[in-house]
Amino acid sequence: MSASRTSKSKNTKPAKSPVFDGRLNLEQQRKRAKDLLRTLGAKTGDAVARFEKAGFTPTPQTISDIKLADAQWVIARENGFASWPKMKAHIDQTAERNRQIKNGTPATLDTDKTLHLRCGSDIRHGLQIAGFKGAFLEFADPFCQGPVPDLPLDQFVQTRADFIADAYHIVPKDALARAKREYGALATLGEYDHVVLWFEHDSYDQLILAFLMDFIKTTRPDTRLEVISVGTVPGVERFIGLGQLSPELLIWCWENHRAPVTDAMLTFGSKAWQAVRSPTPDLLTDFITSGPGPLPHMITALQRHHAELPDPKTGLGLTQKLTLQIIADHGPLTVGKTFAHLMRTYDPLPYLGDLMFWADVQRMMACVDALFTITSDDRDANWAERTLTLTDTGHQTLAGQRNYLDNFTGTRWVGGISVVGRSCI
Incomplete structure (x- = not known):
């Protein structure tokens, strides 16, 4: 058993909730809107509360004036869209991507000189189905668990391998071999024309992203670098991770969440990494309270990481x-x-x-x-x-x-x- 993530079991980081692939069916959403309007008119269920949560406050006097378009607006808001037309456009676009994939004619998105770097293998197959041509590199050291000391790299890798072997019951030599292979592969980033870092918003991903920002800031590989950092996905009620998503939704992430890696991101991520490695909580606390930065999910993830410190009253993380x-x-x-x-x-x-x-x-x-x-x-x-x-x-x-x-x-x-x-x- 490795310390990596695979598609559903993901080993140390499996699917963390029932899988929602993010696919929305327009006819189904229309039916939901009709059902919501019918329930509101009958004054049953939670229809009023759903309208109120979406920012629409029906009263006994105005319920009869509410139209299907209003119910459709509520459904769109529940799915994470600003309006019904925006949701329809999203559904149409992802449906077209799905049609292209099924017909074997996916859009050209990357090249064979692109490298997709991910902290697990959970999206590897999905990227292939979606038509991505680039190589795939997994770097999955789970810094959210175990010691993350400020040591020279060779000693650091040995410390991490020792922890992974002990915590996840892996043969020590196998854990060390995997660690050396993953860390060593990072030296090849400059061999690609284009490197894309795929990450979600939780502390597993964001701590690895902080490490990579620090590594890239130090090594400066000669390549075009981009990052995809995703916290919410329309149509997914509780987004847990990229591994939940259908291939066309991975394309949606590529088209809507991909951004160039800037010097500000590298500096911010490097500071985050130094805070994570500090033997006392002061740097971490100061970093968290320093305000938002250019990596949109880093602070929230580190707040969750900080919550693993013992509570003064109970002693529990x-x-x-x-x-x-x-x-x-x-x-x-x-x-x-x-x-x-x-x-x-x-x-x-x-x-x-x-x-x-x-x-x-x-x-x-x-x-x-x-x-x-x-x-x-x-x-x-x-x-x-x-x-x-x-x-x-x-x-x-x-x-x-x-x-x-x-x-x-x-x-x-x-x-x-x-x-x-x-x-x-």
Whole structure:
């Protein structure tokens, strides 16, 4: 098992919610608008609330005046568009792209001297289907977990490989070989005419993007550099990642979110990377509060990363807190179902993969008094079916009546910051 992302399982970063490919059907949306108008007229369901959420406030006196066009406007707003005509134009455009792909006549988008760099392999096949011709490079070191120390590159790569081998149960020599291969491949960026960095808005992606900005700023490869950074996609209610998207929606990202990499982006990303690697939280805190920058999703992602630092009252990072909360709300619960709740509804900015979450669960078990019990299973492949049940200690910790760090016997990392349990000091 590697530390990379693949299309659906993505290994350490799998699909984090049910897959929505972003395809919208115009007739289906018309039917939704008619149903909404009918429900509003019958004064049933949540129709009024949906109109109000879209910025339209119907009253008992004005409901009869609301037309189908008004309901269509609400549907367009729910799908992330400013108006029904803008949604229709988007649907028509993506439908044409889909038709071209199916007919084997996709538009010319890149060349064979283009390199697509992505922190996983989740869009590799989709890009090929969409008609992209360039090479694909995966760089997927999950900096959102494990130590990210400020060390010379060779020592840094060894540290990361050691962590990945231990956390994700990979043979150490295989983890190191993969790490050396991925880091070494970055030296080839200048061999391409055009390099495009594909990233989404979560901390898994944005921490890697910060590293790449720092690397590019230092090495200055002789090539045209562009970045695609995506936070929302029309028609996708809860956008989790690029791997959700159909091939024509990848083309939409290419046409609507691609921007040249500027010196300002390189400097901003390099500062972000230095903040992530700092052994104390001061640089990270200062960077987050410095205001928005030229990389649109970096600050929000680093805020989520910062939330993994222990809460003063409970000693829990946000993922740990949410995990306990899910078990308290729904448990006893399997690890797999706990992960699903985390990704679909609880986490404000999901970034973990399934193996990454399992590594967090195992790390939380390093306690004097257990936060939860877990059913035994000697077969590691079935870890997702093991059941978690919150203990009294877990309830007390979640409520802030006990501090997890007083109970924790291990060490975990938030970038360059080590969080050490007081029980092992």
